[in-house]
Amino acid sequence: MSGQASGAGAGRPLNILIVDDSAMMRMMIKRVTTLCGVPIGEIYEAGNGRDAIAMLEAHKVDALFTDINMPVMTGTELLRAIEQDGRWRDLLRVIISTDGSAARRAEADELHVRLYVEKPFRPEVMRDVLSELATSA
Amino acid sequence: MTSSVNLRRVPDTAEHWDAVAVALTEVAENSFFAFVDPVETEAAAEFAAGLESWLVATVVFSGAFGGTMKMAVAEPLARELFGAFLGLDPSESPEDGALFDLVGEFGNMVCGSWLTRSCQRRRFDLEHPVVERVAGDAAIDWEAVRPLALNGQPAWLHLEFGE
Numbered sequence: 119m120s121g122q123a124s125g126a127g128a129g130r131p132l133n134i135l136i137v138d139d140s141a142m143m144r145m146m147i148k149r150v151t152t153l154c155g156v157p158i159g160e161i162y163e164a165g166n167g168r169d170a171i172a173m174l175e176a177h178k179v180d181a182l183f184t185d186i187n188m189p190v191m192t193g194t195e196l197l198r199a200i201e202q203d204g205r206w207r208d209l210l211r212v213i214i215s216t217d218g219s220a221a222r223r224a225e226a227d228e229l230h231v232r233l234y235v236e237k238p239f240r241p242e243v244m245r246d247v248l249s250e251l252a253t254s255a
Numbered sequence: 256m257t258s259s260v261n262l263r264r265v266p267d268t269a270e271h272w273d274a275v276a277v278a279l280t281e282v283a284e285n286s287f288f289a290f291v292d293p294v295e296t297e298a299a300a301e302f303a304a305g306l307e308s309w310l311v312a313t314v315v316f317s318g319a320f321g322g323t324m325k326m327a328v329a330e331p332l333a334r335e336l337f338g339a340f341l342g343l344d345p346s347e348s349p350e351d352g353a354l355f356d357l358v359g360e361f362g363n364m365v366c367g368s369w370l371t372r373s374c375q376r377r378r379f380d381l382e383h384p385v386v387e388r389v390a391g392d393a394a395i396d397w398e399a400v401r402p403l404a405l406n407g408q409p410a411w412l413h414l415e416f417g418e
Contacts, residue, residue: 140359141356187380187382219375236371
């Protein structure tokens with residue numbers, strides 16, 4: 119069923135979409151994700167919010183990891199678009215950003231962001247995030 | 256390759272300079288497994304002598320206060336950090352695009368970490384980092400920057416507040 123959050127559940131590996139304008143940061147998140155011991159299915163990547171929406175429409179994605187400051191379409195704009203589209207109601211949303219201000223966190227809460235990770239982060243933080251997502255998917 | 260670095264001296268903003276240096280230290284340790292040491296201004300030019308090139312990341316910020324942060328690292332150091340960040344063999348030499356991307360993200364993390372603490376509850380925005388290669392013998396006003404050693408190699412920070 120394309121274009122919908124798939125609802126991992128029952129120990130099925132999580133399909134993840136990593137959205138960041140830095141290819142090196144995407145590579146690092148991908149590497150940490152695959153090393154942390156939580157079952158991971160497909161890992162998709164996008165360099166901005168607009169490309170992320172195209173990926174969501176084309177693939178089954180359980181969890182979204184998005185940066186905030188990106189060209190073309192920011193992470194906040196992406197999350198607003200997801201919020202307004204019923205197809206992705208169950209999508210688990212995580213922000214990974216250098217901006218950890220209270221103002222941003224409050225905005226994230228309004229957009230149903232489940233977890234907020236500040237860059238830089240230690241690998242064990244990502245392991246904890248994925249473990250929490252895996253149990254709630 | 257740019258042959259000079261245009262830096263303007265800033266007013267008394269010691270608190271911010273210290274905070275951004277702390278942010279750089281934390282980012283270096285957490286993301287690159289690298290360690291930062293201070294370098295005396297008087298010793299900075301000699302410390303950087305013989306360097307072929309710098310990679311300089313410029314990040315423009317706005318919000319509660321606006322300005323520009325520059326973070327420069329010796330190019331060999333940037334290549335070393337690349338391997339550490341991605342868990343690659345140090346002998347692997349990245350293409351310029353990947354290297355510049357990494358240095359930009361490093362600068363982005365430093366600026367974002369600093370502003371998260373400095374702005375507290377207030378919102379701020381960061382523009383996409385711009386990275387350029389600067390000749391190692393380019394004239395640098397060492398009085399206007401914060402010289403540092405990162406894994407024993409030259410680096411510096413500069414802050415400019417304004418629009």
